[in-house]
Every structure is written in C-alpha cells, then in structure tokens.
Amino acid sequence: MNRRQYWMLALIIVLIVLAAFVVFNKQFTINNPFTGVVVFARNTETRLGLDLRGGLQTLLEVPEEYAVSANDLATTRDILEQRSNALGVSEVQMQTAGQRRIVAEFPGISNPEEVIASLQQTGLLEFVDMGGTRLEPGTIIETDFGKQTQAPTLGINDQLDPAALPVLHTVLTGVALDSISVGQNSTTGEYVINFVLKSDTAKLFSDYTRDNTKKILGIVLDKRVISAPQIQNQIPDGKGLISGNFTRDSANTFAVQLRYGSLPVPVVVVESRAIGPTLGAESVRKSLIAGFIGLTAVMVFMALYYRVPGLVADVALVCYTLFSLALFNLIPVVLTLPGIAGFILSIGMAVDANILIFERMKEELRAGRTLSHAIDLGWSRAWPSIRDSNISTLITCAILFWFGNAFGASMVKGFAVTLSLGVLVSLFTAIVVSRTFLHVVLDNLKLSEHPRWFGI
C-alpha cells in the first residue's frame, strides 16, 4: 500500500460512516463545531412513490383548443398546489410536464374523489359582455376566451339572442384581479365580493365601463353565470363588487377560489391512478425481501467463485448499496417500483464492473505478475470497457429521463433517475472502493502460498 491508498481508505471510511448515518437516521444535520450553528440540515427519510405507499396520481392537461404559455402552465400548477393545500392534503407534488400537462401526486390520501373534483373545477372567472341581455344566474354559456390565440380584448356585443346562446365575448378574466375580499352591503346586509383590478387593467376597465354604461356585464365562473349586473356608471378606479345572493359561507368559498383559484387556463384530468395503501405496502415488503435474498445470493456466488477478491467485491457491494440509498435519501429520489427495478439493474452493473476487473486480474496473475501489479493492471485493462458500457447506459438514461419528464410518464422518469445514479455510484465503487480494498487486503499476501484463495 502506498500513501495514496491510505488516503483513499480514509475517504471511503468517512463516506461509509456518513452514508450509514444518512440511511439509518431520519434527519441529517451538520453543525459548525465551533459555533454550533447548523450549516446543513435535511430530512433524510426514504421517499416512497405512490405506487408503493398508496395515493393518487393524476395527469392534468390543458385542452387543445386553448393556447397556453409556459408561464400560464406554471401559474396553473402553483394555483392547483395552493388549492390542494387548502383542502388539507399534505405533501402534494405538482410538476409541469411538457407544454400542456401537469403531473399531480397526492400521497396517502383516502378521498381521491373529492380531490379530483376540486382539481377539475377550473375556477375560471370571466367578465362577459352580455350586451343588452341579462342572462339568469345559473345559465351555462360559451365564451370566446382562450379559443383564440390573442388575449381577451375589450369589445362590444350589441345584439344578443338568448335563445341561440351564441359565444359571448370575454372582457376580463380572473387573472386581472389584484385583490379580493368579502364584504357586506351596509344597507341590505347582503354578502358581496369586493375586488380590485390590477393597475394596468383598471384603466382599460375604466374606458370600457364608460363606453358601455347601462349594458350588462356578466360575471361567469367556469362558464356558469353567477350574476349579471348592469353597468351603472363608469368605474374609474378598478374597484368593483360582485353580488349574487351569497351567504356568508358561499361568499367565503367563492373568494378563496378567486384568490388563488382562478386558473389562467382550464385543465382536464386525462389520467388518474389511485392506489390503495395496502397494495403498496405489500409490494414494498415483498420487493425488499426479494431484493435482500437476491443480493445475498449474488454475494455468496461472488465469494465462492472469486474467493478472496469475491469477498472484497461483496464489501464493495455493501458500500455500493449504502451509498446509493444514502444518495436517494439525500437528493431526495422518490422510489417507485420501476425505480427499484432500475436500482436492481444497477446492482447488476456494479457487480459486472467487479467481475470485469477480477477476470483481468486473474489473467495477469496467470501471466506471472505480482499481486499488487496484477490488481493495478487488471483494473486499468478493465477500465475502458467499464467506462464505455456505463456511458452508453447513461446516454439511454438521459433520453429516458427527458422522455419521462416531457410526457408526464413519471414511472419511466423514476427508472431513469435511479439507474443513472446507480451507474454513477457503481463507477465510483469500481474505481475507488474495490481497488483500494483489494490493495488493503491483498498487498501483503503472497500468491504462491495461497493460489486457491484467488480461484486459480
């Protein structure tokens, strides 16, 4: 052993201790040893995906007839997230996927029906030009918002035939609202919603109300008329109120929905998967047992076939498993069933790296090299194949990750993440851990005395 290998051994031991700590503790904190200030803190519990712990996963999509920008989609996601939190669902995960989709994950919920219903409610508030005709509250109408690529513009529908139910023009949407509050009419005691428009729309609204005094401005939520007030006077300051026979509760619900509930674009649920917690728990238990048995069997095989180097590989394999699990907990990576499959495949590849090195080492030993020399030669001969085969796997992973991300196929994504992390860690264990341990264990042995220890 030389000086470099001692350093490597020290590094490996530190990493093992850290990794073990991360794997076996739920919280990982580093304090500054002098001041005691926390410099790093992270929750390191293992995150299980919905297929393993039960829960609801939905894929939401903006229907094709609506134009949607990346910004709109991000806003929609944020709003949905707030809305779900308001429903009391914890740990909601929402991610945009591609250009018109959002993946929403609700771990461990027992009432998928309610959640889906609430998600599907767009909460799209529209101020609709009804011209001179007052449509009754409750009427379902069509509007032109979003069906065109331009933003809604101010315009006039002069004549309107209520029987034909034409497509009405949207003057403003909920996006233009700056603030919302629930108030009470001081004379009638009726509950109302006070709103203030954002300053840039306030001016437009002022002009619009001036030009369209005495016309009806319908207030419409998700294409259903809530109220249809007449514009009495010009509204110069962007402040207005919505009345609609609200009770105190309904006014509050409505206000909450408007506050962070009005989505810039509507969404529909195109895919939903609800997995009961029992099915998930069963899968986890069985997969863990199977994984453990599989790993043990592989270790026994390695020890029997490669003898002492095989035992070294087994230690490296345990390190590999520990490092990977620690990384999964730290990053954190959500473990799903395909994710576990990716991890198991990467175990196979980690073992492969060791096998490649040992086979080369044996060849060198047969050619009469000393042990220490054979270890280094075996390693350097095996390296190009380890490198190239793993890089090609990483290329596949990168493309799968992109695919999974863009189309909301989170199963494929989870697989790509764990496999690529596994490959990176296995490269590290092959380069550093196996080699260092081989030197530590073998450098002082003489091959001529113990050929059987190497399976030669």
Add this chain to the structure above:
Amino acid sequence: MNIIKNRYLYFGISLLVIIPGLIALAMWGLPTGIDFTGGSLLEVKLVNPNNMPTLKEISDIYGQFATAENPIADPLVQPIGIDGFSIRSKQMDETTKIAIVEAVKKQYAADVVVLNFTSISPSIGQEVAVRAAGAVALAALGILLYITYAFRGIQHSFRYGTAAIIAMLHDVLVVLGVEAILGHFLGWQADSLFLTALLTVIGFSVHDTIVVFDRIRENSGIYRKLNYETLVNHSIVQSLDRSINTQLTVMITLFSLVLFGGDSIRHFVIILLVGVFSGTYSSIFNAAPILVVWENKEWRNWFGRGNSKSTEASAPL
C-alpha cells in the same frame, strides 16, 4: 472454442425464437393494457359480503351505469384471489366509479375497498406509446454515435455501433415476441411496467455488447497480424467467463424477484429475465459475428449459388 465458425447456426437459433414471436405479433398483436389504449382499471376487494358477486353480475352493474360519456358496458372482469375483482373497461369518470362502488356495496351488503383505480384517456395512451418508440430510436442514435466515437481508434468504428444496435433490436424483438405469445396464452397485457422492462433490456443489451467489443478493440492493438475472424473469436472466448458470470448474477437477482417479489411485478421481472438472457446471447452470438460477416462482406454469397445459407440471409435481425 470456435464460436465464429458456427455463426450462421447461432443466427438461426435467434431466428427460431424471433420468427414465432413475429408470427404471434402479426396474428394476435401485442395485447396492450389501458396504459396504451386508454380506459379504466378498477381493482376492488369485498369485505364481508352477504354473497360473492359473480363475474357476470359485476359486468351487469357496469352495464347499468354505461352512458355515452362513460361507455363502460361489457367490461373485462377477472377475479383477484377469492374476494376481489379486477375490472377493465372503457374510460369512466370519477363520479361513475363512485356510483359503481356504492351499487356494489348496497347490493352485497359489503364493505368495498378500492385497491387501485386507474383511468387513462385514449389519446394519452397512444401518445405515450408513439413517443416511447421515438425515445428508443433517439437512444439508439445516441449510442451509435458514442460507440463510433469510442472505437475511433480502430478501423470501421461505425460498424461496431451498428452491430450493437442490431443486437439491441434483436433483443427488443425477442421481448416483444415473447410478450405477444405469453400475452395471448396467459392474458398478460403490455403496460407501462412492460415499457420500463423493455427499456431496461435495451440498456443492458448495449452495456453487454460493449464489453465484448472492448475486448476486440484491445486485441486488435495487440495481435496485429491475426486475421479478423480469429481475432473476434479469441476476444469472445476471452470475455466469456465474464459474460457468463455477469449474466448469472443478474439472473440470480431477477429469479429472487420472480420467486419472492409480489404479483404486481412478476410479469415485469419475467420479461426482464427473457430480455437479459437475450441481451447476453446477442452480444456473444450476434453482435460480434455480425462484425465478421460485415468484414468478409458475406452477403455477396447469400444469394449466389443458392446454397443453404440463403435462408439465413436476414439472420442478424
């Protein structure tokens, strides 16, 4: 050991597996699950029912709730254990599902546990399938470019990338064919887990091929005088121990998953087993021999004198 000499025999063995698979694919198609076709899958367990509904009765309940928006009449009902059902139908919405569960509860005085409810719109399913194929094609291109680059030091580095991709396609066809055959006889349906298995096989296949090719790359620097055929054969034999051992370790892990893992992943793991085995086989018996066929430009003789080899013309694929 001379593997290269018998290369057409090994190509033939590949065809023996692939051709029935292709016939099965052509005759029965690949039975695809709702992940790709769209639809709804409801898995329920009945707790303490007064009597157990028959499959027909479940189907009838679905029929009662079928509407134009939820065309769920004639679902495919299968039992799970003694007290559960797995029901596949056209896509239905959340409200309909609740109504069905309530109806079952009422009719059989049972508590109904929904184990799993999946609902996927048909457009999404088709899109995933099409895009997945695109992703695989893109991955193949990336690998081809990388191998061509990594093997730039030796002659015809492009051939190595191509041969690796052909071996990969071989494994994809084996897996698809086996899935089609087993799907027909065992009622398996290709779902997104199957897609994941296929992707794993692709990753493993190329990984394994590169290790064999690496030996050829190394040896072509050492044995400059050797003819190519001998060189390739020597390289295969040298890396054979490793190929078998790696194959064994992966198989051990997968077998343990088949035996002790849950039912939900058994289909997935069996497909992986088939694919991983095929991956190792194709690296040794297809990918490397293809290099020799290419080097000798043997296709010139395939159609020449009408000898027995002509039937194996399309052997690599």
